[in-house]
Amino acid sequence: MTSAPYAESTVPTLYSFRRCPYAMRARMALGYSGVPLNTVEVSLKAKPAKMLERSPKGTVPVLVLQDRVLEQSLDIMRWALSQHDPDDWLLARDVGGQRQSAELIAENDSRFKQDLDHYKYAVRYPEFTQDEYRRQGERFLHRLNALLESRDFLAADHLTLADIAIAPFIRQFCAVDPDWFWQSPYPHLQRWLQRFLASELFVTAMAKR
Structure with a gap:
């Protein structure tokens, strides 16, 4: 560049x-x-x-x-x-959107990241089964799916910091068991992830150097 x-x-x-x-x-x-x-x-x-x-x-x-x-x-x-x-990813004039974005990212980076690690590496955490760890992670999937029911993005009617900060982790959750994810009861989240994976922004960022 x-x-x-x-x-x-x-x-x-x-x-x-x-x-x-x-x-x-x-x-x-x-x-x-x-x-x-x-x-x-x-x-x-x-x-x-x-x-x-x-x-x-x-x-x-x-x-x-x-x-x-x-x-x-x-x-x-x-x-x-x-x-x-x-494109105003930071939602400069939308205080409510900023607050929601920050809350979503904080939940992603703390509880959901822990659930994701347990789900992905369940053999290292024998306290619960992989299915149980997946159900714990689904709490966040359910929240995101509900947000996406009425709009295409998480914190506004356009792409924002929240979408970009969270999508790589949902991608990783999906990759643990893609067959389960794409048949799961989260159609709005699935469409959101599909758009993300097909976006030029993601494809360019993932190009091998």
Whole structure:
């Protein structure tokens, strides 16, 4: 990506891992904003020394800027949208939408992420069966499906930060047992995920480098 207002020396570097849902959402926000970017695909078995020097925690995504390092995907997304947000993903004039978006993302990143990990790696968590872990995760699926019954997106009548922040995790939940997911009683969520997976934004963000 190139853009006249940015000098070459100011181009940020993103350390990413293609299949990581946190990195996915960071890449999509950066791609949408049009910020010039150097992207480094990280091998989790041999993490770049430069990345570890700037971010010793060693997890992706990491965005290295001239004046600071952003180590959390939501911080990266919000920074990207602060540079350019032509379609109002941040819902600048919709306080209610902002609040709902924040609540959904918080639930996704906490309880649902835990349910997803238990469902995906059920063999590591023998306290319950995989089906029971899936039922726990369905609490969030049910909430999203209800929101999507009356509109095409989660927090507004257009794509927002909430959709992009949450979709990679629903994709991952679906991938555990696709046959179950596509036959599950969540038709509105299924349509939403199908649109997301077919979007140019997602396809571009997932292209192998």
